Structures are given as C-alpha cells and as structure tokens.
Amino acid sequence: MSERSARIKNVSGLLHLDSSHSGDSVSRRLSSLFARTWQERHDGAEYRYRDLAADPVPLITPAYCALGRRVERHGYVSPAKVPSLVESAAEEREWALTLPLVEELLAADTVLVGGPMYNFSVSASLKAWIDRVTFPGAYADPDSGESLLRGTRVVVVTARGGAYGPGTPREGFDFQEPYLRTYFTNLGVAEKDLALVHAEMTLAGLVPDLAHLQPVADRSLAAARAAVTELAERA
Structure with missing residues (x-):
C-alpha cells in the first residue's frame, strides 16, 4: 500500500459546518477553500457538510435538559x-434530534467550522449546534472516561468586520476565539489539534469610514487564505 493510500485509509472524514447568514460570506469562502483543498488531498474520503444557517439545528428545550440531567445522575452513560x-415523547424527540449530530461529530477525523463574528462572539446558528451536540457523556469513553475526541482535528475559520488582534483597540472585545478555544478543548480536543484562522476588517469595502483600511483587509484575507490552504494540505 502506498503512503498516500495508507494516509487516506486512516482518515475517517471531514465534517464541514458553515454558520454565516450573509449572502457574501468571507467565512464561507474560506471554509470552502479548506474543504476543496482537503478533498483534493483525500480523494474518496468521507465528506459531510452541514449549513447551520440554511438548515438550523433546533434550539434545545426543557425536555433536552431534563434528559441530560437524568443522564448525569447516572454518572454519564454512552x-x-x-x-x-427517556421518559416522555418530548425527550424521545430531543434525543432523535441530538444523536445524529453527536454521531456525525464522533465520526469525523477533522471538523471544519466556518464562523463569522457576530456581536463579538459566535452566531446563533453555531451556538444552537454547540448547545445540542454537547450532550452529557456523549464524548467520554465509558471504560476510561477519556474524551473520544482526543485526536480529532478542529479548524475554525472566521470573518470579522473589524480588527481584534493583539495591540488593536478592540483586542479585549474578542469573545469569539476564547470561547471556541475553551469549548473545543474542554470537549477533549487537544490544543495542538485546534487551529483558528481569522480574516479581519472585512467591512472595509462596505463601510465608508473604514475604506482607508482596505489594504489591511486585503492583507488579512490573503494571510487567511494561505493559512487555510496550508492547514488543509497538512491534514
């Protein structure tokens, strides 16, 4: 077996999530670039795509919470x-909505998230996915208790209308990267397997007062495209 064939055989697949509601989405363009590059490198590997804006994940309900708490009282179960x-039809419905998302995440070798910054954090569509997919005990090995997502690679590509990097006036306004980094590592993804790529100042071409920053936006987008391509080729 060739080295390339062995590499492809060991790849479970790519789960690609988009969460932008924009018709001209920079995060979608960047996530699409990663997905195309990844698919070219892993021809024949499984690829799953979920548009969280066009096909929203239903918000969790009291029945979801009740079932989750019951699972927790049993010390977490597989x-x-x-x-x-399950004790009611409502709980059965909640679990039916949740299990496919959990299985999708567990099956992925690489998870790609396209996430715009909305109001300094993540979009409601991405948060709805996070809330539902994070079911108690779903990612813990029943024997060892270790996370089943250890070894899963997560790449998040974001688009921000302004600039939030180190040294910028709005550095402290960035609740997007810290939240996503904390979320995925708490779920069990290793820090070394988590990458976040940002395209900033994306509103420079739209807002007149930001027009003078278009060169900054262009450089940021070019750097993001390069980073996304490199990450996809390294997968």
Missing part, C-alpha cells in the same frame, strides 16, 4: 444507553 433513560 449514547447507546440513553434511550433506556
């Missing part, structure tokens, strides 16, 4: 045992 703890 997804296969959750149905035995």
